[in-house]
Amino acid sequence: MDVQTALFWILAGLTGLSAIAVVVTQNIVRSAAWLLFTLGGVAGIYFLLGADFVGATQLIVYVGGILVLVVFGVMLTAQGPFVTMKTSAAEWAISLVVGLLLFSVITLAAVNAPWPQDAHHSEDMESAETSQNSVKLGAAFLGIKEITPKKDLTGFPMGKTPPERKQVAYLLPFEIVSVHLLVVLIGAAYLARAKRRRGMPT
Amino acid sequence: MPYISSFWLYFDVLWPYVLAVLSALVLITFMLLSAIFFVWLERKVSARIQDRLGPTRVGGKYGWLQTLADGLKLLVKEDIIPTNADPMLFRIGPYIALAGAFLAFIALPFGNGVVARNLNIAIFFMLAVMSTEIFGIILGGYASGSKWALFGGMREAAQIVSYEVPRAISVIVPVIVAGSMNLTEIGKQQTGPFWNWIVFHDPFTFCAFWVFFTCATASCKRAPFDLAEAESELVAGFHTEYSGFRWLIFFMAEYGSMFAVSGIASILFLGGWHLGLLPPGWDMERLFGTVFGNFINVVVFILKGWFLVFVMMWVRWTLPRLRIDQVMITCLRYLLPMSCFLLVGVSVWQLVAAELTWLSLVNYLLAFGSLFLFGFMVFKAAATTAVSPTQLMPGAWPIAGSAGPHVTHKA
Numbered sequence: 001m002d003v004q005t006a007l008f009w010i011l012a013g014l015t016g017l018s019a020i021a022v023v024v025t026q027n028i029v030r031s032a033a034w035l036l037f038t039l040g041g042v043a044g045i046y047f048l049l050g051a052d053f054v055g056a057t058q059l060i061v062y063v064g065g066i067l068v069l070v071v072f073g074v075m076l077t078a079q080g081p082f083v084t085m086k087t088s089a090a091e092w093a094i095s096l097v098v099g100l101l102l103f104s105v106i107t108l109a110a111v112n113a114p115w116p117q118d119a120h121h122s123e124d125m126e127s128a129e130t131s132q133n134s135v136k137l138g139a140a141f142l143g144i145k146e147i148t149p150k151k152d153l154t155g156f157p158m159g160k161t162p163p164e165r166k167q168v169a170y171l172l173p174f175e176i177v178s179v180h181l182l183v184v185l186i187g188a189a190y191l192a193r194a195k196r197r198r199g200m201p202t
Numbered sequence: 203m204p205y206i207s208s209f210w211l212y213f214d215v216l217w218p219y220v221l222a223v224l225s226a227l228v229l230i231t232f233m234l235l236s237a238i239f240f241v242w243l244e245r246k247v248s249a250r251i252q253d254r255l256g257p258t259r260v261g262g263k264y265g266w267l268q269t270l271a272d273g274l275k276l277l278v279k280e281d282i283i284p285t286n287a288d289p290m291l292f293r294i295g296p297y298i299a300l301a302g303a304f305l306a307f308i309a310l311p312f313g314n315g316v317v318a319r320n321l322n323i324a325i326f327f328m329l330a331v332m333s334t335e336i337f338g339i340i341l342g343g344y345a346s347g348s349k350w351a352l353f354g355g356m357r358e359a360a361q362i363v364s365y366e367v368p369r370a371i372s373v374i375v376p377v378i379v380a381g382s383m384n385l386t387e388i389g390k391q392q393t394g395p396f397w398n399w400i401v402f403h404d405p406f407t408f409c410a411f412w413v414f415f416t417c418a419t420a421s422c423k424r425a426p427f428d429l430a431e432a433e434s435e436l437v438a439g440f441h442t443e444y445s446g447f448r449w450l451i452f453f454m455a456e457y458g459s460m461f462a463v464s465g466i467a468s469i470l471f472l473g474g475w476h477l478g479l480l481p482p483g484w485d486m487e488r489l490f491g492t493v494f495g496n497f498i499n500v501v502v503f504i505l506k507g508w509f510l511v512f513v514m515m516w517v518r519w520t521l522p523r524l525r526i527d528q529v530m531i532t533c534l535r536y537l538l539p540m541s542c543f544l545l546v547g548v549s550v551w552q553l554v555a556a557e558l559t560w561l562s563l564v565n566y567l568l569a570f571g572s573l574f575l576f577g578f579m580v581f582k583a584a585a586t587t588a589v590s591p592t593q594l595m596p597g598a599w600p601i602a603g604s605a606g607p608h609v610t611h612k613a
Contacts, residue, residue, distance in 0.1 A: 002215070003215070003216070003219055027288070029288070029291060029341070029344055029345070030288070030290060030291060033290075033291055033294065033341060036298070036334075036337060040334070052321055052322065052323055052327065053322075053323050053326070055327075056323060056326050056327045056329075056330040056331075057326075057330070059330040059331060059333070059334060060326075060329060060330035060333055063330075063333065063334045063337060064330065064333025064334060064336075064337075064366065065333075065363070067337055068336065068337055068340060068359050068362075068363055069359075069363070071337075071340050071341065071344060071355075071359065072340070072356065072359040072360070072363075074344075075344060075352060075355065075356050075359070076356070
């Protein structure tokens with residue numbers, strides 16, 4: 001076992017343990033703190049795999065945005081000093097069944113998928129310093145063709161040749177989605193603001 | 203010699219990891235030592251601005267060792283966790299803040315290639331990990347079980363989430379000019395004289411520097427944006443209930459992230475590790491060789507970062523604290539539209555300047571104009587002799603009939 005594998009298992013173990021702690025903890029803010037370690041651990045695995053852009057995005061979106069908003073929401077809405085959730089036995093049972101089903105589906109998919117054998121040593125992922133992952137990601141948005149994977153696609157049946165990819169630019173759909181999000185944000189801010197009638201004392 | 207060869211085999215495999223641990227140690231030592239220096243500097247700067255002397259006794263004439271004395275005092279203080287606090291969150295808050303501030307240093311190049319990890323998306327990585335720092339502060343504020351701390355944490359959350367947006371957008375402006383998110387690459391592009399610095403590239407990057415620096419000051423929760431602590435309103439804000447070592451760690455994180463944002467500002471806008479006085483195409487490595495040249499690069503970079511930190515302190519002790527609604531309006535109504543306008547403007551400029559070559563004259567105009575202005579300000583400051591007031595201090599209320607010892611009215 002080389003150091004990289006050892007690091008992977010350490011990170012994966014910490015991520016899994018803190019993910020369990022997120023579910024088990026009854027205090028909302030405590031489970032948000034555990035979620036921080038889960039998300040940070042996943043980001044660490046991304047960094048370990050050389051996908052530094054995805055890792056940094058994970059941190060900036062989830063830790064810097066969503067987690068802060070979770071705690072902010074609890075601060076604004078909590079009645080008492082520390083909010084705890086009481087989960088009944090039925091809720092435990094239902095969530096256990098759903099969780100186990102999802103887990104088995106994901107495990108089956110992961111086990112049955114034909115993974116490329118030399119993925120670990122592919123030159124693109126060798127090092128975060130020389131890898132051009134984020135450059136390729138940007139190029140893919142603009143529809144530059146060289147980024148179509150040369151290796152076997154995961155999840156594609158072994159032995160068959162994958163279909164020739166058409167040149168697709170994702171920039172326009174991406175922009176449309178982000179403008180849509182902006183519209184939603186402005187709408188939410190409009191709905192949430194305090195209504196003030198004209199002529200009323202402020 | 204099988205033993206020796208196997209030793210070298212393991213050495214080859216383990217060397218990158220040993221190097222990683224070593225560079226982490228060097229970085230954290232640098233961060234903590236500069237925090238010690240900054241605390242001393244903060245005391246001295248605030249004292250001079252308020253017409254005092256500041257520390258003068260501990261460790262010689264200038265009070266060099268004052269911070270060490272402070273640190274010793276904080277280490278032996280009683281570590282108190284309030285009864286109402288959530289102990290687990292109360293404990294981990296400071297460490298999350300420190301980890302966020304320290305992680306940013308991993309991608310920060312101190313010289314040409316003097317960087318722990320030369321990430322391809324270094325600037326994005328730094329912004330991402332620095333956004334985790336505030337989570338520690340919010341947790342600390344929330345977990346203290348005190349209203350003051352809760353208010354401080356809430357203000358911090360609202361303020362930082364808002365200021366992150368114009369900060370990120372104003373970072374994109376120099377990234378568009380440089381065409382890279384790799385900080386080493388951006389630094390290399392500013393080799394040579396100071397008019398190669400990105401801040402003078404065009405009017406939009408020039409304005410983006412001020413927008414970025416304002417947002418960076420706010421995101422380090424420095425005055426005039428230090429509403430999270432706001433001693434005049436909230437006792438001490440998010441760290442009201444903290445004492446001793448945990449309190450110290452919060453401040454290590456604050457001073458660490460101050461240097462980190464100053465480092466980002468100096469690489470993105472102010473030429474990074476380049477002195478700015480060499481002819482085009484020359485850098486210190488070409489002049490003095492790789493090792494010694496890079497040593498000078500690191501010194502120049504650290505001095506630039508320290509200067510920007512000094513400017514933050516200067517601003518802090520000069521401007522009064524804003525109100526929380528003024529802080530939010532500054533961000534949402536002014537800085538955010540400004541940064542969006544700068545982003546569009548620099549994109550148009552990059553397209554237009556490729557066609558119209560005379561636009562590059564703006565570059566020299568900005569560079570030499572700023573140099574002239576800076577020189578004029580230094581000259582004015584040096585030429586004006588400091589006179590201690592012999593009359594009534596400005597702002598003091600004259601009391602009829604009773605001339606105090608310092609009030610000497612002249613006819």
